Amino acid sequence: MRWKDGLKEGVALATLLLVFVGLPWALRAYENGQVRRLATGRPVFTVYANAAFGTWTTTPLVGWTYFWRKPEPAHIQVRAGQPFVLRITAVDVHHSFGIPQLGIGPYDVEPGRFLKLELKVDEPGLYTFMCYTVCGRHHEKMMGTLEVVGEGQ
Amino acid sequence: MVRNVLVTALLVLAGVGGGVWWARSTAPPQEIVVDVEARRYAYEPPVLRARQGDVLRLRLRSTDVVHGFFLEGYDLDARIVPERPDFEVWRPSEVQWAEAEKRGELPTKTESSVEVSSLQGIRRVREVVLRLDRPGRFRYRCSHTCGFMHPFMQGELIVTPNYPFHVGVGAAIGLTLAFLAWRPVDPSRRRGTSS
Amino acid sequence: MSVRPDVMTESVVDRPAPKRPYLKGRWMDLGERVRPLQGLLRWRSFQFLAILPNLFLFYFFILAALWGTPVGNRNIMIVFVWILWWFILITLWVPLAGRLWCTMCPIPALGEWLQRLRLVTVRFASKAKGFKNVLFGLNRKWPRALDNIWLQNLLFLTLATFSALLVTRPIVSAFVLGGMIVLALGLALVFRHRVFCRYLCPVSGFLGLYAMTSSVALRSRDWDVCVRCPTKGCMLGSENGWGCPWMVYMGKLDRSNYCGLCFECLKSCPNDNIGLFVRPFGVTETRILHLDEAYKAFIMLVLAAVYSVTLLGPWGTFKDWANVTETGDWRGFLAYAALVWGACLVAFPAMYGLLVKVSQWASRWRGRRVLVPASASANGAGEPDFRTLFLRFSYPLVPLGLLAWIAFSLPLFFVNGSYIVSVLSDPLGWGWDLLGTAHVPWKPLIPEWVPVLQAGVLLGGLAVALRTGWAIAWELWRDPRRARWGLAPMAGLWLMVTVGFLWLFTG
Known part of the structure; x- marks a missing residue:
């Protein structure tokens, strides 16, 4: 050469x-x-809305995991009074996100788009977030939990 | 060569004329009330037929998830939420859903009916009224991502006279007949033909 | 028939007219006209640099499909491959430049580079061996029984059956495209040259078919020069270029089907005898030679109709059948697959064959009292057999099918083109906004005029098919009356196909 x-x-x-x-x-x-x-500096949680199983999940649902990973319902843990960020996206159809006990939402969650929520919860407890728009057969059971842990716990 | 071009032009024109004649309609205008049901990934009915001058009263429903209803040619878009008797409509040339939502300008009360021609902003209605003054074939498509086949979810509104189709068919027939009437012109080949 | 070369350079004028049997109408030698172009095509780095950006994009798309959102219209894999790439390919590259995509296609590149053990330059064993290509791998020869495009036809049909999944799920696209790379790589290590492209690649199958009718063609400038050429560098390779990876011999090439426009022969030819020619779209002189190619034309035409029904039609049932992984309706999917395969391989060919038979009878009946002119019978014209008619009359389906595909592809771009703009800013659906266009809303571009455009394209296709068919009928029978009667049933078929598409797109 x-x-x-x-x-x-x-x-x-x-x-x-x-x-x-x-x-x-x-x-x-x-x-x-x-x-x-x-x-x-705040903790960030990414939540994926999935209509096929009817779940909010923190299991990343991207191209190669979407089809063969069964998503676990989201369980988010934060400390009381600590600010945190939720990034919420949908992987199939239109959903709406809201936490009724905290008066948050409902916000539209569009497929392939990100909804960013900056939150802070002072009252410790177990809160449920749910879907406000009918999104298919499993719409009713589409729930996730936000656990706010108090100082002493 | 000149003869071939002339024959082609004449026959295609005749075909176009025939198409226009075929497409014409003299029936009086009527009022059509349609319940359109959206599902993944089609509308029911899939095809709406009407004549120019008709008045179309559309009621939109969704049986599964959030769908849209973007109607070409009539500047109409809609958002259909399942399990609701009403839906939001707007003119996509004036308003964008996402922007209006961001600004918090979504409607709060439901009206019974609205004319598309007098539509301003986003309105929530039980029925939308279209005066079909524009003839042709117009597709209505889903405008809210509703799953994998979303880009292919569509139906069609055919308002006669639908000139592109009828004139197209007429021209195609004229063109075919013209080529069958063609004569060979290549001088190097002309000698080969028998009398 | 006198040959009329369009360009007469000095060197050509001095010698007798070059032998170019493929050249009958108006052709222009682009390399002669535009010398820098010839220089560019002879530049060794040209193909590598053409492939490179596509390879990177390809890699990026596959990463996006694996890591990005599964929502098709928010993922660059779907939007760029099936809206942008497909639209440009079918409306511009194929009609204007034939197999130009094969020049820059990244799919077989890894395999070819490994075969050559070179990315840019040429490798040869020794001058004593006569610049023979040295290729890495087992160097097997492709089996003779498979030296046709039947495998391509079947592979394309298979992919087409799953097309509703392929064009809507990024991950499926990634697996198919990635699988093609792996297959091409594996085959390159076992067989000599680009057997994947030549015999298997489903895209190559229809590119080859439609390249027949396209405006650009690579040809030997003078066949006599090739006959006298002692080295046959275009086949065997030379210091400056590799032997043809597409296994094409330029000295006899008169069709574009299997020339992949890699331009190696431009570099390896010792006589500067290879030219890139421009000709009018829809040439009448080329012909379909084998049954596999005729079937390719049938398959492509029928598939354009099938897609127009399932993807662009208003009927939900077909979409449910095609979209089987979501609906789980495997019985419907089987019915759909059977319909597609049956229409492509049985129904349409049978109807076509019947009309060819009618054409044969009609021309024979019309010519029962006509004396076959001596010049015609000497050319073998006058009484063509069924096989000849079947193959010759399948060529007009090529321009007809290509323009039907263009008409089919127009709404894909005009309706969903705005996704391209938003995906540019957020290619993976990760919430990015690179260029500030991520939130550009979906907005169809003049959708109400698309049917008018489609009707125009379809009528153009019919006109080209009729013109081509007329030339073929004339060449077959050499008698205007018999040609007319022979042409009529075929023209009826093209009219029927056109009216069918008009109904689907505008009716």
Whole structure:
């Protein structure tokens, strides 16, 4: 191989490898940056609304997990008086999110879009969040829990 | 060559004329009341037929999840929430649902009926009234993501005279007959033909 | 028949007219006209650089399908592949540039690079061996029995049966596209050259069919030069280029079906005898030679109708059948699959064959008292047999089918094009807003005019099919009356197909 050819091959191969490694890293890094900017020190919970099982879940429902992972109902734990952020998205149809006991919502949750809620609950207790728009056969059982833990607990 | 072009032009024109004649209608206008039921991923009835000048009274329902009803050509969009007798309508050229929702400008009370031509902002109604002054075939499509096949959820409103179809068929017939009447013109080949 | 080359350069004028049997109408040698283009195509890095961005995008789409939202219209995999890429492919690249997609297709690239052990440059064993290609792998030859596009036809039909899942679920798209990469890679290690592209790739199947009728074609400029050529670098490879990975011999090439426009022969030809030609769309001179190709034309035409019914139609039942993983209606899906396969492989070919038979009878009956002219019978014209008619009359279905596909694809873009804008800012549905367009609402573009556009495209397709069919009938019978009678049943079929699509799109 002539040195010029070798140089060309080397540059081409380096470009390939760089992008193959770099692209996933860049995607992750950008996403983490976005979440960090949103969080500003507060805990962030991402909740996925799923009509097929009728669940709010914190199990990430993305392309490759959506079809064969049975989502567990969300159970979110925060400390009383501590601000936190909920990122809520839907993976299939239109849902609405609300926590009746706290007078939060209902907010529309659109498929593939993110609803961001900045919350703070002072009163310890077990709160249920539910879906306010009929979203299919399992609409009624679509519930998740927000557990607010008091100081001493 | 000139003859071929002339024959083609004449026959296609004849076909277009025939199509226009075929499409015409003289029946008096009527009022049509339709209950449209949306489900994943179709509307029932899938096809609405009417004539130009008719008045269409539409009632929209959903049997499963939130659907939309975006009607081409008539500047109408709707949001249909399941298990409700009413639905929200607006003109998509003026209002966008997502923006209005963000600004908190969603309607709170339900009206019995609204004319599309006098529609302003987003209204919640039990019935929407369309004066079908525009002929043609218009599709109504789901405008709220309702599942995997959402982009393909659609029905059609056919308001006769539907010129594109009838004129198209007429022109196609004229074109076919014209080519059958064509004569060979290639000078290098002409000698080969027998008398 | 005199040959009329459009471009006469000095070098050509000095010598006798070049032998170009494929060239009958108006053709232009693009490489002669635009010298920088010839230079670009001969540049060794050209194909690598054309593939590179597509490979990255492809990789990005697969990552988006795995990690991004499963909502199809919010995931770049679905929106960019099945709205943007498909629309550009079928309305621009295929009619104007034939297999230009194959030039930049990333799917077989990994396999080919591994075969060559090179990304950009050429590798050859020794001059003593005559610049023969040295390819990594088992270097097997593809079995002769499979040297046709039947496998492509079947694979395409299989994919088409699941198309409602393929074009709506990002993960299914990722598995199919990723699977194609793996398959191409595996085959490249076992067999010589691009057997995946040539014999298996479902996209390649219809690109090859429609490239027949498209405006761009790669050809040898003068067949006599190829006959005299001692090295046959285009087949065997040379210092400057690899031997044809598509297993095409340029010295005899007169159709575009299996030329993948990789432009290696432009580089490897020692005589600068390969040119990129431009010709009018819907050429009449090319022909379908084998039954597998005729069936490809049937399958494509029928599938355009099937998709128009299931995807663009108003009827929910068909959508439920096709969308089987959600509805669970496997019996309906089987009925749907049987309908699709039956229509493509049995019903349409049978109806077509019957009309060909009618055409044969009609022309024979009309010609019962006509003396076959001596010039015609010398050419073998006058009394074509059924097989000849069946194959020759299947070609007009190619432009007809392509324009039906274009008509089918118009609403995909005009109606759902706005998803492209919003997905650009949020490619994975992760709530990003890169360009500030993430919240651009879904808004169809002039949807009420789409049926008018579709009707125009369909009529254009019918006109091209009729013109092509007329030329074929004339060449077959060499007698205007017999040609007219022979053409009539086929023209009736094309009219019927056009009216059927008009009904689906505008009725």
